[in-house]
Amino acid sequence: MPESTPVPSERVAEAARSRSLSVEFVARPAAGSLEEAATLLGLAASDIVKTLVVKRSDDTYLFALVPGDRAISWPKLRAVVGVNKLRLPEPELALAATGFERGTITPIGSTTDWPVYADASIVGKQIAMGAGAHGFSLFVHADDLIRVYDATVADISQPMGGASGTVKS
Secondary structure, eight states: OOTTSOOSOHHHHHHHHHTTOOOEEEEOOOOSSHHHHHHHHTOOGGGBEEEEEEEETTSOEEEEEEETTEEEOHHHHHHHHTOSOEEOOOHHHHHHHHSSOTTSOOSTTOSSOOOEEEEGGGTTOEEEEEOSSTTEEEEEEHHHHHHHTTOEEEOOEEEOOSSTTOOOO
């Protein structure tokens, strides 16, 4: 990695190096939403992949990689994982499980190598994702990430149900 490239998280950079995973860190202004981050990077929301930490009932976790314009399909993810209960943990539990704050989470350099489940729609794409620190995005080829983390690839997402962050009544 060139010395002029900003490295927001040495832990993420070292984890990528140790797995021979080619990544690029890109500094960007702080973004208030995924859509804003996509605009700042000149990308479609679908090109940013959310790394969602998911808690199992036995207090273990997994990573779900889902395009930014889609949401987890809980029935699909439960079926692939083979469990009846999954949930998004509170921010402090996500931080404790990964060492990263929400909005910066990536499986690369997580303090624990939780299993990775990647939505089938990201296969073959160059993607942006959390870089372990605010104000940065990490670019990686999804196929390389899937390979080095031995990710399970499956249809685990669904279209967003309206505007981001809103609940329909």
